Amino acid sequence: MSTLPQRLGQIYQTYLDKSVPYLIARWVSFGLLIVAFIARIVFAQGWYIVTYGLFIYHLNLFLAFLTPKIDPVGNLGEDVMSCIFADDGGMDLPTKASEEFRPFIRRLPEFKFWVSATKATLVALVMSFFEIFNIPVFWPILVVYFILLFCLTMKRQIKHMIKYRYLPFSFGKPKYATQANNGVHPQ
Incomplete structure (x- = not known):
């Protein structure tokens, strides 16, 4: 016999599973949630530490x-999140044209990214209703510090992408025709 928390967990998981194919709808709902959170912070004039943490x-x-998922250097993602998403596959990304092609596999898949970001935003929204x-x-310092942190972190990430020649997105990558076209030709 299942208890109430187990049953609620099953219902939650069922709805999560049903939401998988609706990529655009999921991210639009996340965007609306972020807008609602920011509106709450702006109109309430507070909870800047919660916002910064989020x-x-x-x-x-x-x-x-x-x-x-498999870092060629092995040290780029050594932070708090790497403990959560770590998976030792023991394989490296190809760095030369003669090496075998392996598709880009993310450390954090898109769906888990969406679920984690949505949960965190919901928690932050709920926290913004408690005065504690x-x-x-002084919030401008937090904004400047976040922008500085974002720029430095993304600079490091982009350098890593350039050094190991990988693109984490599928747009801009070559697409190939099927065998029905007398061979494989770039489109």
Whole structure:
């Protein structure tokens, strides 16, 4: 006999499973949730530490999303999130044209990225209704620090992408025709 928490977990998982094919709808709903959260923060004029923590978490998730599952160097993603998403495959990305092609596999898949970001945003939204989390800070410093952190982190990530020649997105990559066209030809 299942208990109430187990049953609620099953219902939650069922709805999560049903949402998998609706990529655009999921990200639009996440965008609306972010807009609602930002509107809450702007109109309430507080909870800047909660906002800062949320966006640092989102940045960390985004970096895990951009990073290959198997890091050729082995040290790029050594942070708090690497403990959560670590998986030792023992294989390296190809770095030369003569090496075998392996598709880009993310450290954090898109669906898990969406689930984690949505949960975190919901938690932050709920926290913004409790005065105990409204710690007074000079928010422009947090904004400048976040922008600086974002720029430095993305610079490091882009250098890593260039050095090991991988693209974490599928647009811009060559597409090939099927065998029905008398061979494989780039489109």
